[in-house]
Amino acid sequence: MYRDLLGQIPADAYVREEVLTAEIAHVFRPSWLCVGFVEDLKNHQDFITAQIGPHSIVVQNFNGDLRAFRNVCSHRFARIQTESAGNRPLQCPYHGWTYNGEGKPVGVPLNKPCFNLTEADQAELALQAYALEVVGHFVFVRMTSEGPDLQTFLGDYHDELEHLSAVCTDRFERVSYEWEANWKLGMDNAAEGYHVPLVHAESFGLILSLQLEISSVPDHSRYTGKLKERSLKWWRNVHKNLKITPSDRYPEYGNFLIFPNIVITFSGGAFLTFQTFDPIAPERLRINSASWLATNRGGQTRDLVVGELKTFSAQVRDEDAQICGITQAGMRDVPDNRAPLLGQMEGRIAHFQKAWAKRMGDWSASGETP
CATH class of the missing domain: 2.102.10.10 (Rieske [2Fe-2S] iron-sulphur domain)
Structure with missing residues (x-):
């Protein structure tokens, strides 16, 4: 039955002020x-x-x-x-x-x-x-x-952050922007690739294969995937022209979620984007984003590559902002206040929601807060 596929966060948890208050205390502060x-x-x-x-x-x-x-x-x-x-x-x-x-x-x-x-x-x-x-x-x-120290909290992801930082040393962008959406909706959207063919048909959908391998540890998760040949060819040229040594762990694509609000994407073994989805209000979030390129020889070619990466990233952000705003509007009008339906390609959302429910403890859709 479809009810076996329901998530753990009901729709009104994306719109209620008292839920956000409880999240600050029980999810973010610890x-x-x-x-x-x-x-x-x-x-x-x-x-x-x-x-x-x-x-x-x-x-x-x-x-x-x-x-x-x-x-x-x-x-x-x-x-x-x-x-x-x-x-x-x-x-x-x-x-x-x-x-x-x-x-x-x-x-x-x-x-x-x-x-x-x-x-x-x-x-x-x-x-x-x-x-x-x-x-x-x-x-x-x-x-x-x-509370636990950082290494205990991150587990294996502590080493991943060290690795990605060692590979990507050339920070070329830092931006902040706001969406009309709950912070959890931003995380849900980042956790799955199911929306890519439609929402990102002219951007991400052109470069990423949806054959994604998902893995998780308590609270955090990642998926790795293959880039399409068009993108692989572009990255091979970038590596050659900029004398980049790409990551041997993630030569094509990786996406990491670190609970509660961090999203990391890593493309072509050489392009790192790190984002935090920070709550402002129940239906508004701020995304703080920074991007790095792998260590390179610089020069005009580097500037051209960075320009293309900025343009691509801005397009993906705009597409995500629009669809998350549309979905947030729908969250206000769910008649039975049920949780979303999560299919096989949305398993990382289920994992994120499980971690959220564990932190929120006795909170319930009836309005009680821990």
Whole structure:
């Protein structure tokens, strides 16, 4: 019966505010989340920020030491760093409170006459610190104080991120954009290739064979596949002309999902795209995306290749944004509030939804939140 193929997330979980509130607490806060890239944190006072639901996270370089904090001033609760990345002290723009690498407000204008804060006071007023670890290009943060280390959380995918980072060293694009869709819908869409022949008929469908091999570990999954001869020929020329040594693990195509919100695609053994699907509201998400090319000799040929990859990626993104918006609209109008039907080519969605249900615990479609 078709009911044996139903997923574990009902339609209204893609539209309800209280569900997103529970997800922030039970899915996102305990997980290791990628908040940015080491390329943006090379120098003293470099910083990056990330927004996960209501939570703003800042990662700051203090003389080579990366530290992560809640991005909220202890004084009057203003955001401290207001840009996505930059270089400036960890200083509140409202009244100038300045924080050190321990998160303590060591620079308080007019401290003596206004506050007379002691060192003990400064320690109590320190910013909330978050766990931080780096693997390859990627900076991960965990908001809860307790939990597994990053390598345990990622399992075999820790080594995969190191491998992909070692192969692809030439970052050529970093973009952020928003979709009118729930973050889970973005992950569902990325998890399957069933939609490719129709939605991506003039882009992805021209290069990817749908003979995909799926594998999974607890919470995370991947599929690997073959590129069509047209694409393989193009990549062979790129490797030759740019003197690229492609990945021996993934010479054609790989797609990785790291729970809860990371999607990685790897094409031609030389083209890495890394995306996070960050929730903004129940029906809105922000995708932060970065792309790298394998180590190459540079020059005009490199620029031409990068231009083609950017154009291709933008087309695929636009196609996905449109279909996810259409599907999100349908999620508001499911009469029996059932979960989606998941066929054989959508097994990774079922795997993702199982991991989601495990984290959400006692939450149910009746409206209860854990």
